[in-house]
Amino acid sequence: MPVHVATHPLIAHKLTHLRDRRTTADDFRKLLREISFYLGYEATRSLNSMPQVVTTPMNAVFEGVKIADKVTIVPILRAGLGMSDGLLDLMPRAAVHHIGMYRAKESFLPVEYYNRLPRNEACDVAFICDPCIATSNTISAVCSIVKKWGAKRVIVIATVGAKVGVDKLMQLHPDVELFIGAIDDILS
Secondary structure (H helix, E strand, C coil), X not given: CCEEECCCHHHHHHHHHHHCCCCCHHHHHHHHHHHHHHHHHHHHHHCCEEEEEEECCCCCEEEEEXXXXXXXXXXXXXXXXXXXXXXXXXXXXXXXXXEEEEECCCCCCEEXXXXXXXXXXXXXXXXXXXXXECCCHHHHHHHHHHHHHCCCEEEEEEEEEEHHHHHHHHHHCCCCEEEEEEEECCCC
């Protein structure tokens, strides 16, 4: 599946402020939420819809659409939490299930410490939130967990990533789509 790198000047502008060391913690959280919203907007473009008939305030019948896919947002604890609100702004009825990971001190391999994916309730599309893809060990592990859970489609939303980590993620999970704000040769 493809890697979608944001090209919109507004996202680039917000990423610049996000990366600025002078950015306050409050502004960082706001920027992360906004960037996640815009990346999520692009990532939801391929959701399936179905017809829905409604009655307007003028008592007219209108034939519209509603999202047909069962959608789940999966933030990776704790950093991914800052991204989930931006996606919930887009999809307020989406389920949210958390996965907690940490890196082992000696091996630097990801270790799962928390998993709130409900049994026998897999989704059509899972949006995994991780602000930064460095080596891709953590995001790759979470993709495997979500696939094993039964998600039919997995979409990763990340703010920034190292080229080596993004390449490794796509090699290990070629069926996963990635929507990312920027890819750096070396994370800055």
